[in-house]
Amino acid sequence: MDALPQPAVKFIPKYVTLWSRVFLGLAPGGTIPTEVITDAFWANLLSLDVDYAYLYSILNNLSRDECVGRGKAVLHLILEKCLTCARTMEFDDPRKIHALETFSATARCILAKNLGGWEVMTVFAGDVGQSDKFFMGLISAISDCICDGAAATELKHSALQLALVLVSGLAQLSPGAYFLRTDLFPAIVDVILGTDTQKYTFEAITLLALLANFHKSDAAHQNPYIAQIKQTQSCELLQAIAWAANFAVGTVVKQYQELSDDTPPCPKITLGSIVTMFKPDRVFTDPPKGLFAKQPIEAAAVLLPVFEFLDNNKSFADVLVKPFTQEDDSQEHVLVLSLVTASSYILTHATSSASPRAVAYAHLSLNILLRLVQNPKISSAFCQPRSRPIRLCRQRIPLLPIVTGPRPPMCAVLDSCVLWLRHNLHKKLEVNCYTVCIRICHQMISFLQKHGIRLEYHWIELWRAILGLLEFLTKKIGELQSAAGIRLLINETLSLLDLSITTSQAFLPSAKVLHEFVYELTRSSSILKSQDSLLKKPELAGGARERGSTISGHTTSESLTVLVNVVEFYETKIGHTRSANQALRTVAQEIDKDGLQGVEEGRDLEIRSAPVNEVAGLLRYVYADSMSLMP
Known part of the structure; x- marks a missing residue:
């Protein structure tokens, strides 16, 4: 008689068996079983490799109430035993x-x-009363694991990741202050x-x-990390930071390009380039809505440390500008x-998918560009032509003009603003x-002139983009979801145009370009x-900071007067013309004959220190992005 088939024995890993207890x-x-409280149990459990999937399958299902209620004792036990083991075990002990x-x-x-x-x-x-002892011991253990030369690379990395998890998870909660009491x-x-x-530099500088x-706005003078930055x-440290940041930023860019090929067409026309030009994925229309909804990728978190070093460390700018002093086109x-x-x-x-995260990173990117052009050394380097082109986004129409040959990086910054x-x-x-974008343009033109x-x-692309902004504000002011800050934006935009036309002959390259501007x-x-009637609308009644202030030394009314004087003079000259080309020729003839009319010489157009644009709104996304990169 044949033996009856035996039921398959389900194998349960030792790791799962112990954690189930x-x-x-x-x-x-x-x-909690008595055996689970013993050190011997945890010595056995922690000798096994961590199964993240299993742990997360249990812990992620706990509700908030369970964490602070019946599950609190278990969670505390896990953390306490792990901390004890992390502090007492030898560096070469896998536990x-x-x-x-x-x-x-x-x-x-x-x-x-x-x-x-x-x-x-x-x-x-x-217990809250044990918080000091617990957290100070925890941070001390992290520091010891990272700094001790006897620690293996993997151990140092795990300690670094633990610190990043804690800082990202705690965000601005009060326990985060423990990290200010122990200098990491x-x-x-x-x-x-x-x-x-x-x-692991990316993780280190993000941390x-x-x-x-941490509580930067109200405790900056007490934050040891700002002081250290x-x-x-x-130079070695700053160069290492720049190298890691450059790698991460390149990864961010590559992901955009993989979603939509925007390779600039080759100036040399070949059969291959003609075929490529008509590939279906080439940009002839805007990409599908939502294609870039998850961009930029998490590696964009590196922009925060870049901003902090640009904003707080003068030597970092020297490191950034150093490659411009080296005649090495391979860089x-x-x-x-x-x-x-x-x-x-x-x-x-930034706003194509209505993602607050994308907008927050755009705000940070603009502030980084502003810090770059506010630095005289970087601005000076930006004005030097480079033979290698700077790749810029060409994924939405209207596209930027195709440029061949060397040009200064400042052109690329202006293009980004456009x-x-x-x-x-x-x-x-x-x-x-x-507002930050307008300030970037103001800063660059101020430097040039x-x-x-x-x-x-x-x-002409910049002038049309700026005037397009004013046209949008004029026609859509009643439809905007909020008018907060609009007055200041208009003020600074008019100030930018005033600066540009008043000093145009000092920075524009030719009479033809001036003619086009006018x-x-x-x-x-x-x-x-x-704009005068627009600024008087009740919904734009801002505070004193908004009403008459700009980042230059003159008032909005002065700027508007200059601009209106210029356009009224040339309006009378082109009133009889029948085409745009004829009007442009008339403007050119008038300027060539009598010079630029309507501007006032000798006015104070010096740029003033603009209010600092905080990036606190970005932190929640950097916390989340940093956490998502952890095991």
């Missing part, structure tokens, strides 16, 4: 790294439940400069930037140019971003003249 305390009415990894996974799940600061301290430390800056520097850990932004002068990918390229993509698509001005005009207008640099650039202003005469 721990999780008995999570069940309603469940208790040490497993303890860090388990702590990180557990903390990540807990911090995702949107707990308050006191609740976090209660769950982690078991030396540990972060060790990661960046260590031959075995420099590949540093987040630490520097300001005081750092190590195509240097950070300062990669930032311009990445900005062009981020700014082009892309923002063109492609983000919506009823939910990102006023702060537009002050130093008498005549920049070869397709200026014609574009005159063509927009009705828009410019309507």
Whole structure:
């Protein structure tokens, strides 16, 4: 007689078996088995490789109430045992790294439940009264693992990732202050400069930037990380940061390009280039809505440390500008140019999918560009032609003009501003971003005219984009979701046009370009003249900061008077013309004969220090992006 088939024996991994004992305390009415409390149990459990998928399958299903209720004792036990093991085990003991990894996974799940600061301290430390001891011991363990030369590379990396999980998960909650009481800056520097850990520089500098932004607005003078960033002068450290940031920024750009091929057409026409030109994925229409909804990728978080170093460390700008002093055309990918390229993509698509995250990164990108052009050394370097072109986004129509031959990087920065001005005009207008964009243009033109640099650039694209903004505001003011900040934006836009026309002969490259500028202003005469009545609308009644202030030394009424005087003079001259070409020729003849009319010489057009544009709104997205990159 044949034997009956035996039922298959289901194999349960030892890891799952042991953790199942721990999780008995999570069940309603469940208790933690006595054996689970013993050190021997955890020594056995932590000797096993961490199964993240299993841990997350249990911990992610806990509700917020369960974390602070019946599950609190279990969660505290896990964290306490892991911390004890992480602090006491030898560096070569696998249980040490497993303890860090388990702590990180557990903390990540807990911090995702949107707990308050006191609740976090209660769950982690078991009691608020034990919070100091617990968190200071935790941060000390992280620092020891990173800084000790006896620690393996993997252990250092796990400790770094744990710190990033904690800082990202705690965000601005009060327990984050413990990281201000123990200076992790030396540990972060060790990661960046260590031959075995420099590949983790992206995570290290992201951690540093987040630490520097903890309660930045009200505790900047107490934040040791801001002070350390300001005081750092190590060229080796700053170059390592720039190298890692450049790699991450390049990854961000590559992802945009993989979604939509926007390779500029080759100036040499060949059979291959003709075939490529008519490929279906070439840009003849705007890309499908939502194609770039998840852009930029998480690596864009690196823009935050770049901004912090640009904003706080004078030596960092020297590191960025150094490649421009070296006659080496092979240096195509240097950070300062990669930032311009990445900005062009981020700014082009920022509002295409109504993503607050994309807008936040656009705001940060604009502030980075502003910091770049505010630095005299970088601005000077930006005015030097480079033979290698700077790749810019060509994924939305109208496209930027195709340029061949060497041109200064400042042209690419202006192009990035044009892309923002063109492609983000919506009823939910990102006023702060537009204001920063106008300030970038103001700063660049101020630098050019002050130093008498005549920049070869397709200026007409910039003038049309700026005037297009004023036209949009004039026609859509009643439809905008909010009028907050609009007055200041109009003020600064008029100030920019005033500066540009008044000093035009100091920075425009030719009489022809000046003729085109005056014609574009005159063509927009009705828009410019309507700004006075627009600024008097009740919905634009801003505070004192908005009403008459600009970033230059003159008032809005002065700027508007100059612009109206110019356009009225040339309006009378072209009133009889019958075509645009004829009108442009008339403007050219008048300027060539009598010079530019309507401007006032000798006025104070010096740029003033504009208010600092905080990037605090971005932090929530950098926290989330950093967390998503963790195991």
